Amino acid sequence: MNRSHYFSYVEEKLQLLGLRISQRGRINILDLNIYSETFFAELLNILLNLNLVNLNVFKQNVEGIDLIDTQNSTLAQVSSTCTKQKIESSLCKEIFKEYSGYKFKFISISKDATKLRGYTYKNPHEVSFLPSEDIIDIGTILNIVLNMPINKQKDLYEFIKEELGSEIDILKVDTNLATIINVLASENLSENVDSPEINSFEIDRKIDFNDLTSVKDTMDDYKIFYHKLDEKYAEFDREGSNKSLSIFQIIRKQYQQLVEELETSHEVFYSIIDKVIDIILKSKNYIEIPYEELEMCVNILVVDAFIRCKIFKNPEGYRYVIT
Incomplete structure (x- = not known):
């Protein structure tokens, strides 16, 4: 079935990307983290019908925020660090005063975030943030992909294939x-x-x-x-x-x-x-x-x-x- 093929391909590429980000981070090679900001912006735009762009286009090195969607009033941080402290540190940034009424999403690109969805967070600027929905990891993304209509799965498959198809492909052998x-x-x-x-x-x-x-x-x-x-x-x-x-x-x-x-x-x-x-x-x-x-x-x-x-x-x- 095409659906199974599309899902398996997307799953393999995203899991492998997360693994590489985690392993390279241990030896302080962070280039994939930087490129992942724009990649995950486009990925979430397909999955969630958003219009996220890299905030660096407008402002350089903004702490706590990596992506912005002005049309849907959404901010997001893309991070390989997945802890309660990391999320609270972001929510406490003064930058949120400039974006009253915006929703905040935290995207864990290499680690499972299941436990983090059950915590309560310090949120001094009262940002719209619901942990159960707004903390996103690879598992969350794959669950969305699994239940997408086949035409959207195909669009996502083509996007993943173009972005990750050759650069992080696994070693192949003859069969x-x-x-x-x-x-x-x-x-x-x-x-x-x-x-x-x-x-x-x-x-x-x-x-x-x-x-x-x-x-x-x-x-x-x-x-x-x-x-x-x-x-x-x-x-x-x-x-x-x-x-x-x-x-x-x-x-x-x-x-x-x-x-x-x-x-x-x-x-x-x-x-x-x-x-x-x-x-x-x-x-x-x-x-x-x-x-x-x-x-x-x-x-x-x-x-x-x-x-x-x-x-x-x-x-x-x-x-x-x-x-």
């Missing part, structure tokens, strides 16, 4: 999953899709056995590629005896983890697809294709793994190949 996707993507999958070797009755029996009736249409759409994928696996294995096995194992690993976490077989099935897509997108050897094509190819892999007994339980006497 056999990406290789087989590259192979499938280059094939004309509309040709010769008949698969006389598979026993549709047996596959339907396994679907019923695992309470997967809700995904039967998906199974039917992609099981027809069994024969073509079988050919590709055979070619693939000529390069190394464990190549196709490694693909089955990584798909099975996702299944084993998810079946312990999720309640329904339906959720497990589609979450396996999402997890496999994430692995491929993070692979160094993945040749980028339109997301819809990637999702289609991964559906083929996962349905095939289901047919071949690699994921989900088999009913007694299950035989997916016609003899």
